[in-house]
Amino acid sequence: MGFLKRFFRGRAGVQQLPTGTITVDRNGHILSSTVASAYPRPLLLDIGRDVLVLFREARTAQMPLTEISLQFGSLHITARELRGGAVIFLVPQTALHPTPN
Amino acid sequence: MEKRHKILILDDDADWLTLSKEMLAALPSRPEILTANNGKRALSLLESEPVRLLICDLKMPRIDGLQILSIVRRRYPELRTVVLSSLEDEEFRSRAYALGVDLFWIKIEMQRNSKLFIECLESLLGRDDEPGFRGIQSKSLMDIIQMECLSRSSSVLRITRGPLVARLWIQNGELHDAEAEGVRGEPAFRRIISWKSGTFENLPAEPQRERTITKPINALLLESVQDMDEAANPVATDSLEESAHRKTVWKLALLTREGAEFVISIPPEGLGEPEAIGTQNVTQLTAWTRHAAAITRRLGERLEAGPVLQVAGQNMERHVLVLDREDRLFLVGWPSEAGDNLLEKSRKLVASWDS
Numbered sequence: 001m002g003f004l005k006r007f008f009r010g011r012a013g014v015q016q017l018p019t020g021t022i023t024v025d026r027n028g029h030i031l032s033s034t035v036a037s038a039y040p041r042p043l044l045l046d047i048g049r050d051v052l053v054l055f056r057e058a059r060t061a062q063m064p065l066t067e068i069s070l071q072f073g074s075l076h077i078t079a080r081e082l083r084g085g086a087v088i089f090l091v092p093q094t095a096l097h098p099t100p101n
Numbered sequence: 102m103e104k105r106h107k108i109l110i111l112d113d114d115a116d117w118l119t120l121s122k123e124m125l126a127a128l129p130s131r132p133e134i135l136t137a138n139n140g141k142r143a144l145s146l147l148e149s150e151p152v153r154l155l156i157c158d159l160k161m162p163r164i165d166g167l168q169i170l171s172i173v174r175r176r177y178p179e180l181r182t183v184v185l186s187s188l189e190d191e192e193f194r195s196r197a198y199a200l201g202v203d204l205f206w207i208k209i210e211m212q213r214n215s216k217l218f219i220e221c222l223e224s225l226l227g228r229d230d231e232p233g234f235r236g237i238q239s240k241s242l243m244d245i246i247q248m249e250c251l252s253r254s255s256s257v258l259r260i261t262r263g264p265l266v267a268r269l270w271i272q273n274g275e276l277h278d279a280e281a282e283g284v285r286g287e288p289a290f291r292r293i294i295s296w297k298s299g300t301f302e303n304l305p306a307e308p309q310r311e312r313t314i315t316k317p318i319n320a321l322l323l324e325s326v327q328d329m330d331e332a333a334n335p336v337a338t339d340s341l342e343e344s345a346h347r348k349t350v351w352k353l354a355l356l357t358r359e360g361a362e363f364v365i366s367i368p369p370e371g372l373g374e375p376e377a378i379g380t381q382n383v384t385q386l387t388a389w390t391r392h393a394a395a396i397t398r399r400l401g402e403r404l405e406a407g408p409v410l411q412v413a414g415q416n417m418e419r420h421v422l423v424l425d426r427e428d429r430l431f432l433v434g435w436p437s438e439a440g441d442n443l444l445e446k447s448r449k450l451v452a453s454w455d456s
């Protein structure tokens with residue numbers, strides 16, 4: 001089956017939104033993940049790294065935060081600080097999964 | 102030979118696709134109709150075909166309409182977009198408009214009022230390619246109201262400025278009523294006319310609406326212009342210092358009334374100093390806010406998750422929200438006991454901050 005995919009691979013790439021939870025340590029390494037393995041790992045690492053930067057810089061700005069929430073048009077990311085690392089929840093906000101009010 | 106525009110319809114319902122295709126093929130400009138039953142197929146077609154208009158459903162499996170719209174908005178800024186959905190929830194309407202769609206129609210409304218729908222599509226297809234002629238960005242609210250009244254039309258103008266929503270009832274070219282922020286009549290009209298920017302929708306007329314405004318529209322507009330002139334040019338004896346002091350006191354009162362802890366208004370780097378009330382830690386919080394907004398924007402683009410709607414943080418003592426306005430960022434701090442709906446409260450606070 002993989003043979004056919006080589007010839008009929010769609011030209012337009014669109015990435016499904018990640019769903020699940022990841023845990024990262026203080027260095028941004030992923031310790032555990034419930035996100036589908038097909039989802040690109042570099043993007044999960046990007047999420048972890050950016051979240052850690054936001055926590056770290058908030059501490060530097062004398063405003064230590066325990067939770068950060070990033071709301072995009074179609075994805076909600078909630079991160080809780082966890083001993084220097086973070087546990088990060090990824091919830092798509094689509095018409096099938098509307099924003100909780 | 103006249104160029105035929107291409108319309109792409111994206112919907113996971115095969116019957117609906119067939120129905121829509123037949124209906125749109127009968128448009129007076131005879132456009133070529135393409136169909137796709139999923140987001141991937143639609144994006145492939147958009148890559149290979151010069152599509153003029155995308156008509157998109159919202160509720161679809163795997164990749165839904167909102168995600169597709171956020172992708173096409175970035176990849177094809179010239180593409181006209183129409184949402185045609187069965188979701189009547191107001192939240193989806195505002196989320197779709199926030200993604201820059203040109204029109205939002207409910208499917209059942211489209212079936213009931215297909216003639217108007219066809220006219221709207223023709224209008225979208227017919228618009229010129231020149232960037233300056235799309236929409237009415239260059240017109241003030243005053244111009245729009247005057248145009249409505251001069252054409253003797255009957256309609257309801259729904260005007261939105263961030264979280265603030267107002268309505269103007271126009272009947273046969275005369276202004277009958279206005280409503281904004283819980284106020285009706287002339288005071289509401291004055292409030293609305295002072296808004297510098299926003300969006301508007303033309304809704305069907307409501308002839309039964311009780312009339313609260315009897316003054317001619319031109320008299321009202323003239324009075325409003327005079328009010329605004331006086332506000333912009335206070336009497337000569339009022340020194341700049343006094344004016345700045347009065348402004349600060351007013352903002353402090355606003356902050357206290359809403360129950361917020363602090364607000365920092367942050368211009369783009371190099372374009373002025375941040376303005377803060379309620380905190381001394383301006384420099385460090387400004388740096389965090391700017392970086393947080395930049396990081397989040399970049400992350401949203403990489404994940405193809407659409408525009409950033411909100412960045413928020415919290416600890417035991419307070420909640421903070423970063424709001425990205427067109428010309429500046431705002432960081433709003435709330436005590437942890439401030440309750441729910443902080444996003445809405447912050448938006449209102451920031452909207453009043455500038456007015």
